[in-house]
Amino acid sequence: MPIYEYECRACRAQFQSLVMKLDDESRLRCPECGNGNLKKLISRVVYHVSESARLEAYDPKAPKSDSFYKDTRNIGLHAKKRAQELGVDLGSGFEAKLDKLRTNPGSVFDESD
Ligand SMILES: [Zn+2]
Structure with missing residues (x-):
């Protein structure tokens, strides 16, 4: 399953989210401040390791x-x-x-x- 990393443009918080379809992405909100203006961090590889x-x-x-x-x-x-x-x-x-x-x-x- 694709897990992407995002950065909030408002408060700079970074978080990971599971995105099943492109639709989900537009509904994503920053968990810290609720802002929807997010940047996808494609440069970072997300390892699925706890x-x-x-x-x-x-x-x-x-x-x-x-x-x-x-x-x-x-x-x-x-x-x-x-x-x-x-x-x-x-x-x-x-x-x-x-x-x-x-x-x-x-x-x-x-x-x-
Ligand atoms: Zn934020």
Whole structure:
């Protein structure tokens, strides 16, 4: 099934959506702000892999390719893997920050918290 990635032109939120037919696409709305002005991110390949599977396959000691670092979904993967290995709970604040970092890498640095 085709899963496409979109970016909201209003708030820059990025999200994925399953699009069965072209009709569905015109009805898509941004989950963050409800705006319908969306940009399809065709340059990014969407892998149908859950994060737990990515985490499972991730080897902290293996050399990383350039594409690994360019894939925003890999942000924080190393920290999570290490935490998992050490049995450390990073907490929900970490998840929220990670989410933000992955969808909008610049935003985290704009905040003062
Ligand atoms: Zn939006």
